[in-house]
Amino acid sequence: MAGTLDKGEGLVRNASLAATELIREAILDGRLQPGQRLKEEDLARQLGISRTPVREALLMLQVEGLIVATPNRGATVRVHTPDDLDDLYGLRALLEGHAARRAGVRINEEQVAELRESCDRFDALEPEDELRELVRENMFFHNTILEVAGSARLGSMVRRVIELPLVYKSYIWYSPDQKRISSHYHRQIVNALASGDAERAELIMKEHVFEARDLLVARLRAEESAAPAEAHA
Amino acid sequence: MAGTLDKGEGLVRNASLAATELIREAILDGRLQPGQRLKEEDLARQLGISRTPVREALLMLQVEGLIVATPNRGATVRVHTPDDLDDLYGLRALLEGHAARRAGVRINEEQVAELRESCDRFDALEPEDELRELVRENMFFHNTILEVAGSARLGSMVRRVIELPLVYKSYIWYSPDQKRISSHYHRQIVNALASGDAERAELIMKEHVFEARDLLVARLRAEESAAPAEAHA
DNA sequence: GCGGCTCGGATTGCATACTGTATTTTCCTC
């Protein structure tokens, strides 16, 4: 019972959904590492439920793309190659750029203010602050734009595409330098949105995502060539 | 046992996947109508399996967006409003346009030939032919371009977005006039791809999708105002 | 000594039984 996934919280409307969220969280913050095998019985024991809801959770996470499962052989946390992430970020740029453009023709004063406040909070976070806070504020910014874009489907697609790569060392995006650059892009996007320049908002958003991609992919490729094909202990 | 979903075929590698495909098919060709309630036990009986794999199938279809489920109250076939489909086709245009552009810089001679053959087969189909054949050939064309685009993720996203609206009267797209127009666009897309003009391929693909959207949405809005909020017998 | 084979353990796939909840029906009260 060393590393339990449960948090002892109550308020569980439904075991399957609870399991989904707990496992997803565990994957996203690295407690379950890429490539790791996910045995139904183990998870069930750790979560204090039976295998049935665990199976349903794994199924959903599989459709979401967070894990891969092969028939009769169970599931493992998905391993993303640099090429894979490159591809993913190409899609994210397309979709989130589109969202920014839509937001540009729909945004109102209040929403502009909300985005500006998010930028201020982002800037106020000090380097020594928890990485988690930076990630959160960043997500809030991007989510707000998705909401303003006003397409539920687009929103869910983007979120799905954003979520996955959070697994991978998000700290690389928030060095003091990178944090300043991100902040700059965020403010430029808000300015474009505020002045109704939808095309420019799309442009900046795309570049913002592309730079995130470049940073991540370069890092992963470097690690890959440094320690090629390490065995899983 | 009136309307069984099963086809008596063997070759079932896995009950859950088989159930998923059978139910999906039944939804797509209208045997299960939008809004219809999907009771686990009924489906299980019709498919000759237990509730467990049926639940898994419903779960996957839910994540795919073909059905909606509310806790403790089961699932129904998803009902799409015209606004909803409008939104969906906006995304499809974006994604499939992107795919066409990518295809433009990756396509080879052989693939061009394959697309041209698809166009020929499409033209050869007579109006009195089965609608199903037209739908199939059209899907083949679009799928081929997705494959050429070379992004698995993009492909699966587009397919997910294409699949849903097949529920809705696909015949409206294949009147003799519309069939000619579709064929024209398909050939124009192939020409653009063949000459390496990726941007133009994207453009035409987008317009092609937009026209499909307009046709569908106009039709649905007309039906809606003609017979508003009909009760489900 | 090495390759193929068989057997055993481990783990997923499926079915069934039970539990909890939401809805409908029924009966009682006013």
Place this chain on the structure above:
DNA sequence: GAGGAAAATACAGTATGCAATCCGAGCCGC
């Protein structure tokens, strides 16, 4: 006869047991 409470019913949610499958370890034959 109408409104509301309580029981009954129907169904989704969960647990558990058994069957099917897969992988590896040990054994036998060559």
